[in-house]
Amino acid sequence: MAGGATREPVRELHRAATGEIRRALTTHPADGLAADAFPTALRTAIQASGLSLDRIQYRLRARGVSVSVTALSYWQSGRRRPERAESLAALGHLESVLGVAPGSLIALLGPPRPRGRVQRESSRLPIEALWPEREPVSNLLKRIDFTTETALTKLSQHDRMDVAAxxxxxRISVRQVLRAERDGVDRTVMVYDLERIGRPFPEITAQQSCRIGRIARDEAAGLIAAEIVLDTPLARGDTTIVEYTLNHPGPPYSRGDDSYCRKFNTPVREFVLELRFDPKALPAYCELYTVDPEDQTTTRRKVEVNAAGEAHAVALDFGPGNFCVRWDWPRDTP
Known part of the structure; x- marks a missing residue:
């Protein structure tokens, strides 16, 4: 019968998913789980369910659980794993949606990852992982040299955006305090997203303790990357302060998406974002929000803008993730 022929492959996939989970637990008991045990079992379970990631997200939402499609994709690929309390709670519902035994996927996570300095050193993400579309960023980075960037710890960063009337x-001014973790570190990297494709690219100008090296642009993707070359290579433990600016052509100045988002692929001890609006054109509302590597919004709160057009937001021990501020303009003006 046609119905039986349809159900049998599904049963086989469910048996495969259950078998994958059982094999992982048998082969790697307790805290000796293989790094790919969880994503492998999750991928098999998703395939067995016959559900798309969008459909899985819909069913989770019906249970009052919020998990993005991006997070589900990261979990099954092994790029991320659920660790936050909210993610672990969602995993129990995910097991039910996928039709696997309760606790079977959670058991494959193994012990929590270490915290403190060890966690900080192991939490660096590829730069392109912070963009929804990774390939354009990855291709752009292949055109410049940022080989020593991974040996730099970002101790502090201060960004200031000036918004015209x-x-x-x-203008965007950037000030970074960096520490070398090995000898010979001589450069870091900057990637800037225009947000609105077709805007003119800014001019990048070195201000302190650095020069601008090679620059790569992707007009179609609205991306620009540049080498920030240190004046003097650093020895292990050395620190430096670098400053550079991104100057947009104008006036008139091109308008972005009315937000500023700093992407951190590794933790930063201190981040200060300063906004300066023209006093003659103040926003009606301004708020900050943060997005974690699982594409979940973790913070959202109002940011005050004073009469002089000044606003700021501060983050301590932040990242990896995105720290963003957005604003709305008064409705009675263009």
């Missing part, structure tokens, strides 16, 4: 972006 015409609501366009005038």
């Amino acid at each position: 015409d609501r366009g972006e005038k």
Whole structure:
């Protein structure tokens, strides 16, 4: 019968998923689990369910559980694993949606990852992992040299964006305090997303203790990357302060998406974001929000803008993830 022929492959897939989970637990008991045990079992279970990631997200939402499609994709690929309390709670519902035994996927996570300095050193993500579309960023980075960037610890970062009276972006000033973790470190990297494709690219200018090396642009993706070359190579333990600016052509100045988002692929001890609006054109509302590597919004709160057009937000021990501020303009003006 046609119905029986349809159900049998599904049964086989469910048996495969259950077998994959059982094999992982048998082969790697307790805290000796293989690093790919969880993503392998999850991929098999998703395939067995016959559900798309969008459909899985819909069913989780019906249970009052919020998990993004990006997070589900990361979990099954092994790029991320659920660790936050909310993610672990969602995993129990995911087991039910996928039709696997309760606790079977959670058991494959193994012990929590270490915290403190060991966790900080192991939490660095590829730069392109912070963009929804990784390939354009990855291709752009192949055109410049940032080989020693991974040997730099970002101790502090201060960004300032100046917004013009015409609501366009005038300037972004960046100040970083960096420490070398090995000898010979001589450069870091900057990647800037125009957000709105077709805007003119900014001019990147070195201000302190650095020069601008090779620059790569992707007009179609609206991306620009640049080498920030240190004036003097650092020895292990050395620190430096570098400053550079991104100057947008104008006036008139091109308008972005009315937000500023700093992407951190590794933790930073201190981040300060400063906004300066023209006093003649103040936003009606301004808020900060943060997004973790699982594409979940973790913080959202109002940011005050004073009469002089000044606003700021501060983060301590932040990342990896995105720290963003967005604003709305008054509705009675263009």
